[in-house]
Amino acid sequence: MNFNFLCAISAEATATLITIRSILMIIVAIAASAIIVAVLIQPSNPDGGRNVITGTNDSYYAQNKGSTKEGRLKRLIIICSIIILVLTIAFYIIEHFTTA
Numbered sequence: 001m002n003f004n005f006l007c008a009i010s011a012e013a014t015a016t017l018i019t020i021r022s023i024l025m026i027i028v029a030i031a032a033s034a035i036i037v038a039v040l041i042q043p044s045n046p047d048g049g050r051n052v053i054t055g056t057n058d059s060y061y062a063q064n065k066g067s068t069k070e071g072r073l074k075r076l077i078i079i080c081s082i083i084i085l086v087l088t089i090a091f092y093i094i095e096h097f098t099t100a
Contacts, residue, residue: 014098017097017098024094028087031083031084035081035084038077042074
């Protein structure tokens with residue numbers, strides 16, 4: 001049984017979906033660029049693996065790292081990554097409807 005009629009959309013809706021798809025790709029490119037810049041701005045951490053075994057943060061600075069520049073950069077990277085994930089899924093859903 002063929003269920004292609006369930007995915008049938010008009011030509012106007014297809015044009016709108018193509019425009020939305022283009023906008024999504026531009027936003028994904030901006031978020032990817034923001035991730036690249038944020039990673040390049042972050043300072044190197046020479047003792048990054050020191051507390052990996054114990055898993056403890058024994059300094060006041062380490063416990064309140066979220067309010068520093070490095071913490072904000074890490075939060076920006078996480079937010080941009082989530083944006084890319086959600087918009088990529090939306091892009092492929094729209095792609096499915098425009099090619100059907």
